[in-house]
Amino acid sequence: MIEARKLAKHYGEKTAVSEVSFTVKPGQVTGFLGPNGAGKSTTMRMIVGLDRPSSGDVTVNGKHYAEHKDPLHQVGALLDAKAVHTSRTAYDHLRAMAATHSIPLKRVHEVIEMTGLGAVAKKKAGGFSLGMGQRLGIANALLGDPQTLILDEPVNGLDPEGVLWVRNLVKYLAGEGKTIFLSSHLMSEMAQTADHLIVIGRGRIIADAPIAELISGNSIQKVRVRTSQTADLTRLLASEGVTIGANEPETLEVTGLDSRRIAQIALDNRVLVYELAPLNASLEEAYFDLTKDEVEYHSHVESGEPTLITEGK
Template identity: 55%
Template sequence: MIELDGLTKRFGTKTAVDHLTFSVRPGIITGFLGPNGAGKTTTMRMVLGLDNPTSGSVLIDGKRYDQLKDPLTYIGALLDAKAMHGGRSAYNHLLCLAQSNGIPKARVTEVLDTVGLTAVARKKAKGFSLGMGQRLGIAGALLGDPRILMFDEPVNGLDPEGIHWIRNLMKSLAAAGRTVFVSSHLMSEMALTADHLVVIGQGRLLADTSMADFIRNNSRSYVRLRSPQRERLLDVLHEAGITVVETGSGALEVDGGSAEQLGELAASHHLTLHELSPQQASLEEAFMRLTAESVEYHAHSDPHRTLEPGQAAEPHRAAEPHQAAAPESQPWGSSWQQKNRKGA
């Protein structure tokens, strides 16, 4: 389990993470969502001890990351697919990690096979595509057979087969009782993968709830009806005290009633229905609605937009401070990596 309690991180005058408190539980996949600049990566870096909190705490199975002996056997993480020595082969990259964490050498071959990189195990990582780098990073996360897995944008660069593979891998890990914490901007993929959601905006917690409750609480759900006896159906619905929204397409939209109840009501009045369909917003629509006030980086839809006289252009905004501060940080966060960065 990962437990955050009042976790806060400031970079100068900027508060990147603002008193976050939540838990990531075993046995389910917890999705970590937020707009760009919301503080997701900073939060994950603090979990791994790569950034020190300004205040608050984060515990992994009851301990701080720096208190873990052989940390890869407790938590495996992928934060940056490029965080590896390009001159090392895939095999040697994983072997160095294994040796620094007391992991048997045989495990290297096992995880290379798991992620589908056996055929290129002796090739140098600098020649890998983004998708191959992602697979190697995932192999590193799995290396210590940890109880906790943490992934930041794990499907980035993967082809459809790879996306399907990592989705099923995360589900199997959660089904085995492991803790799986995953951040992604791909809402359609998150909707297929996550059971629970933690959503932040501008460093603050916005939601900590199940996927179903998140969509239900942050979107409009309704039932769409279509009938050749439209006017009679309208009368029946109004007589029952049901509020109806008429659309330009001829369909009727009903809030606050179930499809079953409306179907039975129409049948009791011998009305023919050509459509009776419950409608619910997608995860993306619910997310956009909840985070509308927390978006820090706004784009303009009109590429030819011109400024009004006297109107200043919006200044270019830099990325989160931690991204510039530690571009070469490894996802496992060990001091060993810092001492051996230039090893073969």
């Protein structure tokens, strides 16, 4: 378990993390989301003692990271896949790490096979692709069979097979009762992987909830309606104060009214409707709605030219 209590980090006058409190529980995959510069990486670094908090406190499995006598058995972390001696082979890197914690050589071979590094284990890490570097970082995190796993952008650079492998791996480990805390910029992947989400913006926690609750609570109800009488139905629904879009022939997208009410209005006015389909909001839509006021950099397109707009920090 990871417990943060009023955790803060300041760099001079800049606040990277502002008194955040959260708990990452075992037995589930907890996703960590936020715009660039929101404080995700700083928070993860403070958890494993790489950055000292300006105030507040954070513990892993009941202790500060530095207090664990066997940290690789307690916490496995992937924060920077490039943090490997480039002249070492993958095998030698993992063997050296194992030696510091009296981890048997058998475990080194296990994680090499587990992460798909068998064919390149004797090659120098400096020549690895981004994806192979990620696999080595994950192998290193798994080396001590830790109770808690912290992964910062673990699928970065991986091919589709690798992305699926990471998804299944973290779900399996969570099912074994381990604590899984991971970040990703891939909303579709996070939607399929995470059970719970913590969203941070400008150093503050802006959401901490199960993923289904977060999506439903930050999305507007929308229903797709198919009818040959679009004009009639549009006129009838206008009095309900809804928003109506029409992107396809004989199709309306109604925002702000549920399918039951739409069906009743259509029935009462003898309008034939041949499809009513609630449109489920995506994690991406909920995320953008949550963070729309927390992004420091917005892309703006005007006359076909993208422009970067910087907001005050």
